[in-house]
Amino acid sequence: xxxxxxxxxxxxxxxxxxxxxxxxxxxxxxxxxxxxxxxxxxxxxxxxxxxxxxxxxxxxxxxxxxxxxxxxxxxxxxxxxxxxxxxxxxxxxxxxxxxxxxxxxxxxxxxxxxxxxxxxxxxxxxxxxxxxxxxxxxxxxxxxxxxxxxxxxxxxxxxxxxxxxxxxxxxxxxxxxxxxx
Numbered sequence: 001x002x003x004x005x006x007x008x009x010x011x012x013x014x015x016x017x018x019x020x021x022x023x024x025x026x027x028x029x030x031x032x033x034x035x036x037x038x039x040x041x042x043x044x045x046x047x048x049x050x051x052x053x054x055x056x057x058x059x060x061x062x063x064x065x066x067x068x069x070x071x072x073x074x075x076x077x078x079x080x081x082x083x084x085x086x087x088x089x090x091x092x093x094x095x096x097x098x099x100x101x102x103x104x105x106x107x108x109x110x111x112x113x114x115x116x117x118x119x120x121x122x123x124x125x126x127x128x129x130x131x132x133x134x135x136x137x138x139x140x141x142x143x144x145x146x147x148x149x150x151x152x153x154x155x156x157x158x159x160x161x162x163x164x165x166x167x168x169x170x171x172x173x174x175x176x177x178x179x180x181x
Contacts, residue, residue, distance in 0.1 A: 041155040045138035049127035059127040068176035069100040071148045075108045076116035078144040084163040089121040107131035151179035
């Protein structure tokens with residue numbers, strides 16, 4: 001306590017601001033990043049984007065109308081994405097495509113993204129978009145990776161900010177399939 005009394009008002013204000021900042025970061029880490037937060041069912045924004053590595057082809061959320069979908073935003077340069085993408089690829093292979101999954105590569109070089117996808121075993125459709133384009137803005141990404149679980153009406157029923165885990169994939173898939181009935 002004696003040390004606090006010897007500090008000036010400016011120093012005390014700086015310490016208080018730092019403490020508040022740390023509390024906010026901890027709270028966000030507990031409730032959002034990687035924790036798999038359930039969101040109120042809000043409509044997902046439709047998108048039509050160029051298919052990565054397939055000139056002239058497009059990937060559209062609307063093309064999967066009436067089906068639950070997982071939408072994953074990632075990039076080859078993103079460290080948590082490098083951990084997550086092989087898990088998503090294995091999950092997709094295990095479900096034999098019964099679970100619809102769309103990857104959206106954000107702000108990446110096409111050659112780097114394609115090499116990363118090959119290395120990770122990705123066989124699900126992947127679109128590409130610059131970081132400043134409308135889909136990234138519409139989904140209000142706090143960072144990468146970000147995964148959205150959409151029910152058959154394409155309402156967002158679960159979000160995971162940060163690398164998704166196997167448990168979150170299983171729980172999210174059960175949730176979107178349950179709502180499809």
